[in-house]
Amino acid sequence: MSDTAQSLAKSAFPQLDTLQNLTADVLAEAKGRGASSAEAGVSFGAGLSVTVRMGEVETLEFNRDRGLAVTVYFGQRKGSASTSDWSASAVRETVAAACDIARFTAEDDCAGLADADLMVRDIPDLDLCHPWDLTPEAAIELARGCEAQALQFDPRIVNSEGGSVFSHQGMTVYGNSHGFLGGYAGTRHSISCSVIGRHGDGMQRDYWYSAARDHADLEPAEAVGRTAAERTVRRLDARRLPTRQAPVIFAAEIATGILAHMVSAVRGGKLYRKASFLLDHLGKQIFPEWVQVREQPHLNKALGSAPFDNEGVATRERDLVRDGILQGYVLDSYSARKLAMQTTGNAGGVHNLSIACGDKDLVGLLREMGTGLLVTEVMGQGINYVNGDYSRGAAGFWVEGGEIQYPVEEITIAGNMADMFRKLVAVGSDVDQRGNIRSGSLLIEQMTIAGE
């Protein structure tokens, strides 16, 4: 079975030239229809994903996705359209649809491309593309081995949602009527496992995953399985807590979410709409003075790396927070114009954000906290960016004397994000390296826990 399946995935992968030519065609079509400026993006991705559950193959999926999107400007009027069809007729129809919409949208002073002099000149090779020559059989064996380790970890592991292996290669090209045309390819591979433990009447589930651009950098599949099982077993026999105030540690794997909230609150879209609790906080203290947050878009092989943003603007390394003071916002060209500022090369988001870590690992942080809550899972969307209110479901462990006492669940943690940032006590050295945002565990002085 692998021959046909593999050739399917491989034969279908286009060259960068193909996508660049298509992008140029789209821009030419827009110009031909009278657009005063235009921008277009074309993407292609192909991949394989398998899940093995209770030792048997559950799903084998082949992914193959194409995209083409165009935005046209007639003066200050804007229109957009997209399609998955790359035929010449579809290109014509899609550009025509975008032009048609621009007849009805209003003049907007801030609409337009990013300034021409901001376009990236030399696209650096960030070593982002590491295709994995993975047959479906090999993927199945890896997933099977991963899940098997989890299932045999402990007799209380009684069921499974499976071990999974995912491999994807993608290519993206962006061009605009400044004459900019650039693109690059990238890969992402992952191994994950989710298993279920039972003790008495209670069931718990947890998971673990490893992700990397290069499969050689993935954690061994067996280690992923063991971690998933270990995380599941330790949650069994969870209790509730009485309602109280207490210090809280966000474990590294969810601490990245706290930083993501900070990033969201300083994004241009939220700022010009006055929909952020960090409005007008540029140059102000938002964290204690020892906190440093850095964006590094050009790290080799990193999952968040990108040579340019979604508008062709060169990405650059910078401090987002220095000595606790907010140094910049997260802007694209539109929100920058709305705020009378300059784009920060963040159309599409931040690239490799990290908070400088301290010297204590999680065990050290637990000792520093003494008595409090270690949160390993948060649930729900109880985040209000307008006023900063934070209230989410949580599960984790109750800690006394710096030691984990027992697992807890069915509680909420609440506070105000501005307050939580100011009351950050320490950043652990246990940095979660798997994502675009990297953090060690975060110790926060106090939050409200609601329970019994």
Next chain:
Amino acid sequence: MENAIEIARNRILTPAGLGDDDLDAVIGRVLGHAVDSADLYFQVSRHESWLLEDGIVKDGSYGIDQGVGVRAISGEKTGFAYSDEIVLPALLQASQAARAIADAGQQGRVQAWQARVGNALYAPADPLTSMDATDKVHLMQAVDAEARKQDARVKQVMVSMASTHEVILVANSDGTLAADVRPLVRLNVSVIAEQQGRREQGSSGGGGRTGYEFFVDQERALGYAREAVRQALVNLEAEPAPAGTMTVVLGPGWPGVLLHEAIGHGLEGDFNRKGTSAFSGRLGERVASEQCTVVDDGTIAQRRGSLNIDDEGTPTQSTVLIENGILKGYMQDRLNAGLSGVASTGNGRRESFAHLPMPRMTNTYMLAGQYDPQEIISSVERGLYAVNFGGGQVDITSGKFVFSASEAYLIENGKVTRPVKGATLIGNGPDVLTRVSMVGNDLALDAGVGTCGKEGQSVPVGVGQPTLRIDGLTVGGTNAG
């Protein structure tokens, strides 16, 4: 339903030069390799969206997505591939990949095609062309003006309006041939109000399987504007919410997201077949107070969560999940129904041709009870009255669920008093409904903006309920005093 099949043939198969014999050939090719069953899912979807802010319609977009998904099933195994080109060579290539799953199974052959008749819950009209572009712009501007004229404290108004026209065709190796033409419209308003440096938000919206005229009828869109402003102004006065376990009264309509999270997901057939849900193996047991009867009903005319047929060609139905407190049934797709020895309940749904179907909710709600809503509030000495919510989430294995209030009040001595800030509520799915002590007579369904996410796939859904009194739910405010 002949009509939908004819439309689908004309829109999808004919332009690609595909006939019934080609469907035979593609499915036959999958089945030839010891696969139990196979299906093809063709989809052509056109969609548009418009955005107003700062008083002007500043952006609009239009898109077409089309393709075909090929699924092969062998026992509990599923092989899946798709193509965004609807042409025979691509179909044959995808079928070759999908059948790679099978190393055992019964030899099968395609049954004679039989058109399957579905419900007729909405017209096969195209909502994108249901109003001309100038009128769309005027409608959004009218919504903006309505919001701004409500109160001088309104500082920001955002209006988004979107529609989709989707044509699908399902061909299954058992001979099922079914199609559906699905319109869907949505309009959302969100506002920010400011008072003495404090800013708060409010939002509202609605929609359904119809055209844009839905928003003009009964001045619905203007009503959303007024409602969003009302919520924002209430929130300007809100105090910190209490923290701890207390009696909670939930208002009618959208607070039914409680049912979606607390019990809905846990009653989906895939989790129960695998034994991963906190509700697994509990059919026939008491899981709610006897006042509670909960259904999943995909057959309500023009509702956002309704479908004439599900994405496997099965007509949707009304499925009783809980009857007078007793767990009666799960929601099934074909795969999980077959493996569990029951029939599909018409809940097999998928985000698109590029995703595998699985059991999903449609419109999930609780039937009305006997109490006057005012009587329910009067019965509470001290508690929380929550009337509007954002989203929620559930861990189906532990049963723990959350949902976040966006408008809530304290109840003191049987009266609704001060507004409190939004807070997340958390509970345990298998026992929360056992604590329902009063069910109101005011059943309402939500306005039609719900979207449910599961394993990375989003589908439109509906929820509803009457006013409910729950004796003991944990409220995650900041005020622990």
